Amino acid sequence: TGIVHTAPAFGQEDYEMAQRYDLPVVQLVDPQGNFTQEVTPWAGMFVKEADPLIIEDLENRGLLFRSETYKHDYPFCWRCDTPLLYYARSSWFIRTTAFKDRMMEMNDQVNWYPEHIKQGRFGDWLKNNVDWAISRERYWGTPLNIWNCQECGKQVCIGSIAELKELGEDLPEEIELHRPYIDRVILRCPECGGQMRRVPEVVDCWFDSGCAHTAQWHYPFENKERTERTVPADFISEAIDQTRGWFYSLLVTSTFLYNRPAYRNVLCLELVLGADGQKMSKSRGNAVDPWEVLDVQGADAVRWYFYTVTPPWVRRIFSKEAVNEALRKFLGTLHNVYAFFVLYANVDKINPLLHDIPVSDRPLIDRWIISKFNSLVAKVREDMDDFQITSAARSIDRFVDDLSNWYVRRSRDRFWGSEMGHDKFCAYRTLYEVLVDLSKLLAPFTPFISEEIYQNLVRSIDADAPESVHLCDYPESRSELIDRELEEDMELVREFVVLGRAARNRAGIKVRQPLRRIVLGLASDRERGSVERFPDLIREELNIKEIEFATDLADYARITVRPNFRLLGPKYGATVQKIARTLAQSDPVLIKREIDSQGEVKLRIDGEEITLERGELDLRFEGNEGYAVEVEGEHFVALWTEIDEELALEGIARELVNKIQQMRKEADFNVADRIELYLSSTEQVHKGFDRHRSYVMGETLAVKLVEEPSEDMLLKSWNINGHPAKIGVKRVEGYRPN
Ligand SMILES: [Zn+2]
Ligand SMILES: [Zn+2]
Numbered sequence: 001t002g003i004v005h006t007a008p009a010f011g012q013e014d015y016e017m018a019q020r021y022d023l024p025v026v027q028l029v030d031p032q033g034n035f036t037q038e039v040t041p042w043a044g045m046f047v048k049e050a051d052p053l054i055i056e057d058l059e060n061r062g063l064l065f066r067s068e069t070y071k072h073d074y075p076f077c078w079r080c081d082t083p084l085l086y087y088a089r090s091s092w093f094i095r096t097t098a099f100k101d102r103m104m105e106m107n108d109q110v111n112w113y114p115e116h117i118k119q120g121r122f123g124d125w126l127k128n129n130v131d132w133a134i135s136r137e138r139y140w141g142t143p144l145n146i147w148n149c150q151e152c153g154k155q156v157c158i159g160s161i162a163e164l165k166e167l168g169e170d171l172p173e174e175i176e177l178h179r180p181y182i183d184r185v186i187l188r189c190p191e192c193g194g195q196m197r198r199v200p201e202v203v204d205c206w207f208d209s210g211c212a213h214t215a216q217w218h219y220p221f222e223n224k225e226r227t228e229r230t231v232p233a234d235f236i237s238e239a240i241d242q243t244r245g246w247f248y249s250l251l252v253t254s255t256f257l258y259n260r261p262a263y264r265n266v267l268c269l270e271l272v273l274g275a276d277g278q279k280m281s282k283s284r285g286n287a288v289d290p291w292e293v294l295d296v297q298g299a300d301a302v303r304w305y306f307y308t309v310t311p312p313w314v315r316r317i318f319s320k321e322a323v324n325e326a327l328r329k330f331l332g333t334l335h336n337v338y339a340f341f342v343l344y345a346n347v348d349k350i351n352p353l354l355h356d357i358p359v360s361d362r363p364l365i366d367r368w369i370i371s372k373f374n375s376l377v378a379k380v381r382e383d384m385d386d387f388q389i390t391s392a393a394r395s396i397d398r399f400v401d402d403l404s405n406w407y408v409r410r411s412r413d414r415f416w417g418s419e420m421g422h423d424k425f426c427a428y429r430t431l432y433e434v435l436v437d438l439s440k441l442l443a444p445f446t447p448f449i450s451e452e453i454y455q456n457l458v459r460s461i462d463a464d465a466p467e468s469v470h471l472c473d474y475p476e477s478r479s480e481l482i483d484r485e486l487e488e489d490m491e492l493v494r495e496f497v498v499l500g501r502a503a504r505n506r507a508g509i510k511v512r513q514p515l516r517r518i519v520l521g522l523a524s525d526r527e528r529g530s531v532e533r534f535p536d537l538i539r540e541e542l543n544i545k546e547i548e549f550a551t552d553l554a555d556y557a558r559i560t561v562r563p564n565f566r567l568l569g570p571k572y573g574a575t576v577q578k579i580a581r582t583l584a585q586s587d588p589v590l591i592k593r594e595i596d597s598q599g600e601v602k603l604r605i606d607g608e609e610i611t612l613e614r615g616e617l618d619l620r621f622e623g624n625e626g627y628a629v630e631v632e633g634e635h636f637v638a639l640w641t642e643i644d645e646e647l648a649l650e651g652i653a654r655e656l657v658n659k660i661q662q663m664r665k666e667a668d669f670n671v672a673d674r675i676e677l678y679l680s681s682t683e684q685v686h687k688g689f690d691r692h693r694s695y696v697m698g699e700t701l702a703v704k705l706v707e708e709p710s711e712d713m714l715l716k717s718w719n720i721n722g723h724p725a726k727i728g729v730k731r732v733e734g735y736r737p738n
Helices: 012-021 047-060 096-108 121-127 161-167 205-210 224-230 246-258 290-296 299-309 320-347 364-385 389-416 422-442 447-459 484-507 525-532 535-542 565-572 575-585 588-598 645-666 683-691 693-699
Strands: 111-113 146-149 155-157 195-198 233-239 263-269 515-521 544-550 557-563 600-605 608-613 617-623 627-632 635-640 675-681 702-706 714-720 723-731
Touching (some): 096 246, 121 246, 233 246, 290 299, 290 320, 299 389, 320 389, 364 389, 364 422, 389 535, 484 515, 484 525, 484 535, 484 635, 525 535, 525 544, 535 544, 557 565, 557 575, 557 588, 557 627, 565 575, 575 600, 575 608, 588 600, 588 617, 617 627, 645 675, 645 683, 645 693, 645 714, 683 723, 693 702
Parallel strands (some): 111 263, 515 544, 675 702
Antiparallel strands (some): 146 155, 146 195, 515 635, 557 617, 600 608, 627 635, 675 723, 714 723
């Protein structure tokens, strides 16, 4: 028809078009939602009630083309579901568009986490800035501080109570600045002497929070220096939707008040999702009751999960199971190490503070964990300075794993050994220092377990120490205690241990069965020196009598190189067969060497050069007769797997110790309880026991071997390396070591 209906007083787009084409804004509805007097047939009627009457009127006059139901989005009151009317109202604005360029300059000085929000979501928001509608027609809120003269129309913006008193008449000493009291304050117009009244509006609450940097110090009335010092703030952390909320309102006010950004760093928090990866909602059933998790798994576990799973600005899934994982893997491990220390320190009645042994006088493994800890402190501080919480927490996670699965694991016997001496004092002192400093390092991450460790390990023996771990200084990295070479050497040792365990698995021989020797395949001569710093660690961890060194894998294994057909088939088609033939004719040792050093190998096929990467080759190693071989890059181990009579007997003794220890646990004996032992088995098992009698008895704290089981003994049947055996244990009451 060429005609478009428009109602500039009832919708934003219509209003903007009216502005652009200079159309009149006709307001036919009063603030109650009733038609005004100009709408003669329905004047005073609520607009929604008039709808059917208008249709009827059009129909009567033959003007109705069609009447139908039309579905479209419409605003409703979120509380009572009443349909709302869009309504153009006069409003107060802050002309933020006048500060747009300066706000963008301020934003340039801010670090955003994640980085892309800076010029993306937030930068776009600033670029498309519109003036800030600051007034609200509500009752509750900060009253807008503008007074109008009833006579001459002058407007005054009041900036302080003093100014209010200066212009006001007969104001009480104490002025209540909120409604309704403030509305009774009448000022005298400085121009004409007429009466001035406050405008009825209150202020957008985002303006209040947007003034936090200033309002918190009651500036400009006091704390000038403090405000100067704290604008910009070091960091702000809120959910990502605050780009249009608090992040924005703070930046606006700091820009026009101070020409500074309001903050140096912004940490945006992303959504937490249900276990199914969807937004949590009760109706979907994927919501987690936070109190349930806090009550059962605890706040430390919840916190640790959030720190380690993803950076805060990446969406993450939250479920009880996920928190359980953090509880078990990290807090469980930490607690085990702590409980281990407490248990043995109590048995030995030791006060680690009395044994201040210089670190340089302690065994290598102590120096290693101390070096690792100081490296960790440096890393955590660096990460925290850069707001990389996840990286910091994951580093601590790895350290606790090192502490438990290497330091304590390899030092267990040092605590267990009954002889009080230098080595034992070093072990206690080292683990004590690490646990105490770790509690301080962890305090901001897991405040509760940190406090528990600190209170028990520090406060219980040092009344002068700070009252809480949270009042201690954060640990400083002591670079003089960091020994990179030692850390690297230990890394190599642990790599060989991993290979050695894998070789045992391959051969199907458990670690408790001692073996004669292992060959460590080195990449360089220098590595031999590294490994030889800790010969006992490898021998004990892998339960092997001798270590030998080698560099040539071909002396211990047959190497075969074939194409990885799954990858190369699609890439080279029929040429794969030629690649396979060429590889078969090549020296596999040379190919492996090239792969190790270059990461790839070049072949000539039909005069053309083909480059194959490590993953595109299928390298296999078959140990020579008697050897189990494992290879990782340039390193390998070859494990001699023959079990001679002597090794078999020792294996039996180890197996007996293991089973007796299990029974001690099952019977709930204390670690220092002495026991009576009963053993009935084959001749071979008794032979193994007799050969290693003092070892078995010593390890299990057995003080007596009895011929017949007593009635109150815990008795169990076992399989000892293929031999049936009956073992009995019983606590010896009132035992006193002589
Ligand atoms: Zn309502
Ligand atoms: Zn006036």
